Amino acid sequence: MRQVETKSAADDRNPVLIGQRPRSRRQALGKSMWVGVWLLYLAGPVAELTSHAFTTAQRVWGAVGLTLFVLAYLVLIFRHMWRKPPVSLRYAPLGVMLALSVALTWTLGYSWLVLFIFTSVASAVVLPWQRSRWAIPFITVVLIAIGAHYPEIRNYYLFAYALPALGSGFVMIGVQNLVRTSQELRVAREEVARLAANEERLRLARDLHDLLGHSLSLITLKSELAGRMLPDRPEDAARQVADIEQVSRQALVDVREAVTGYRRPQLAVELAGARAALHTAGIALTVDPSLQGEFHGLTADTEGALAWALREAVTNVVRHSGARRCELLLTEEREADDRRYVCLAVTDDGEGPLRGQQDGNGLTGLRERLALTDGHLETGQATGTRGFALRASVPMATPDGPSPVPDTSPEPVNGPA
Numbered sequence: 001m002r003q004v005e006t007k008s009a010a011d012d013r014n015p016v017l018i019g020q021r022p023r024s025r026r027q028a029l030g031k032s033m034w035v036g037v038w039l040l041y042l043a044g045p046v047a048e049l050t051s052h053a054f055t056t057a058q059r060v061w062g063a064v065g066l067t068l069f070v071l072a073y074l075v076l077i078f079r080h081m082w083r084k085p086p087v088s089l090r091y092a093p094l095g096v097m098l099a100l101s102v103a104l105t106w107t108l109g110y111s112w113l114v115l116f117i118f119t120s121v122a123s124a125v126v127l128p129w130q131r132s133r134w135a136i137p138f139i140t141v142v143l144i145a146i147g148a149h150y151p152e153i154r155n156y157y158l159f160a161y162a163l164p165a166l167g168s169g170f171v172m173i174g175v176q177n178l179v180r181t182s183q184e185l186r187v188a189r190e191e192v193a194r195l196a197a198n199e200e201r202l203r204l205a206r207d208l209h210d211l212l213g214h215s216l217s218l219i220t221l222k223s224e225l226a227g228r229m230l231p232d233r234p235e236d237a238a239r240q241v242a243d244i245e246q247v248s249r250q251a252l253v254d255v256r257e258a259v260t261g262y263r264r265p266q267l268a269v270e271l272a273g274a275r276a277a278l279h280t281a282g283i284a285l286t287v288d289p290s291l292q293g294e295f296h297g298l299t300a301d302t303e304g305a306l307a308w309a310l311r312e313a314v315t316n317v318v319r320h321s322g323a324r325r326c327e328l329l330l331t332e333e334r335e336a337d338d339r340r341y342v343c344l345a346v347t348d349d350g351e352g353p354l355r356g357q358q359d360g361n362g363l364t365g366l367r368e369r370l371a372l373t374d375g376h377l378e379t380g381q382a383t384g385t386r387g388f389a390l391r392a393s394v395p396m397a398t399p400d401g402p403s404p405v406p407d408t409s410p411e412p413v414n415g416p417a
Contacts, residue, residue, distance in 0.1 A: 035077055039070065041118075044111040045104075054108070062108050069100045073118055080126045090126045097122060098139065102146055110150040113161040116143040120165040124172035136169035208255075215251035219244050265307035267291070267298075274314040274328070281318045283326050283348075290330040297332075298342060302394040305373045306344045309392035312362045313346035321350030321388060333393070341375070341393040349387040353380060370394065 048054065049062050076093040101115035116139055123135040140162055147157040226240035271291055278285045298306070310328070317326050329345040367377045375394035382389040 031081065032078075035074070038118075041114055042066070042070070044114060045108075048109065048111060058108060062104065065100050065104045069097055069104070069115060069118075072096045072100075073122055076122055076126055094119065094123055094126070094135075098142070102142065105146050106149065110147060110153050110157060113143060113147055113157065116140070116146075116161065117165045117168055120169035121172050124169045125176060129173050129177065132169070132173055136166060136173075139169070140166045211254045212251055215247050215254075218247050219251075222247070265304055265311060267303055267307045267310065270307040270310045270314075271328070274310060277314055277318055278326055283317065283323055286325070286327045288327075288329040291328055297340075297396040298394070299397050302342070302373045302375065302397070305370050305375055305394050306342070306392055308369050309344055309366055309377070309390070310346065312366050313390045313392075316362070316388070316390075317346070317348050317350065321348045323348035323350030323387060325349050332396070335393075340396045342396055343391055343393045345389065345391045347382045347387055347389040349382070352382065352386045352388050366392070 045062065045066060049059055049066070054062065072093045076090065076097075080090070097115070097119045101112070101119055104115060105112040120136050120139045123139065124132045127135060143165055144158065144162050147153065147161060150157070153160075222240045222244050226237040226244070229237035229240065271287070275285060275287075314326070317323055326346065326348045329347075331343050331345070333341050333343050335341055363377070363379065370377050370392055373394050375392065378389075378391040378393075380389060381387075
């Protein structure tokens with residue numbers, strides 16, 4: 001449920017998902033607006049068509065040519081966005097755009113050189129980089145050759161048109177490589193998650209086999225033995241039944257202990273989940289370096305209690321806070337009773353606690369979990385901001401043990417891309 005909610009929140013905050021196919025009308029509209037806004041650079045040619053500098057024939061030719069150019073550009077970009085056609089089918093629209101760029105610039109004026117920039121960027125978007133790295137310089141050379149036809153702009157058209165065409169094209173190649181790397185990273189993360197889940201299933205199968213294999217075999221053997229003893233040796237059969245009961249009770253205890261271990265969360269696992277949930281929700285995350293590495297001074301129960309606190313706090317930040325930033329901090333504190341505690345603090349810059357509102361079921365259950373480990377929970381207004389702060393404290397395993405805060409290098413801020 002949390003993954004669904006955070007994914008939906010990310011879609012609401014990021015209607016334009018770079019490198020991903022639109023999954024909703026809002027995303028499709030956002031991408032369309034992002035593509036269409038660059039057409040404002042055609043204002044120069046459009047302004048010339050509406051002026052009195054051209055004859056009627058030139059206006060008709062310019063309007064038809066510009067319309068065909070824009071249609072070829074949009075068809076090329078949107079087909080690439082939705083279906084990614086074969087490379088061989090991408091050359092025809094690019095050829096049409098280049099031909100129209102040459103013809104319109106040669107016949108109507110140097111302001112139409114801007115069409116070459118669109119052609120350069122389109123080739124970078126739809127062609128593999130091994131081919132676009134040659135197509136972009138070729139388009140730029142054609143631009144320079146056509147621009148030389150106008151002596152009045154020879155002093156600056158290289159800087160006004162040629163360099164933007166060359167630079168924009170190669171910048172877009174870099175963007176496409178970044179998008180491709182992000183897609184490969186997304187696929188790799190999904191594969192790692194699948195492998196981790198498969199490994200966990202295998203480990204669970206091995207542990208259950210080790211726990212129950214011997215006990216069930218012994219129960220089966222003693223059941224068969226008790227069956228052969230009846231009805232001639234009822235006392236011996238009763239002893240075998242008693243042994244069966246003892247073995248089954250011990251097997252039940254072992255299974256319960258194993259299940260408890262599987263259900264107990266860990267701080268490292270919950271921290272990874274918090275990173276993913278907050279990133280997906282578009283909330284910038286700052287992680288204290290003390291949350292990296294091993295957590296000395298924490299038992300399995302106290303670490304599990306802090307992990308539950310982290311999960312509940314991050315869930316509340318994603319669902320209810322409306323925050324833009326979140327901070328995680330792990331410290332060691334000595335309280336009034338001279339006991340040393342490990343304190344996990346989660347703060348955000350969201351709406352903060354509502355006046356008169358009582359703790360919900362999640363916070364109430366968290367207080368009870370912490371109380372079982374002799375810990376406690378504090379919630380309220382974040383210091384210096386209007387956000388919300390949650391502090392969960394648990395006692396250290398040994399009063400004179402090592403500090404749970406390892407000495408590591410600072411953790412960089414992780415936020416939305």
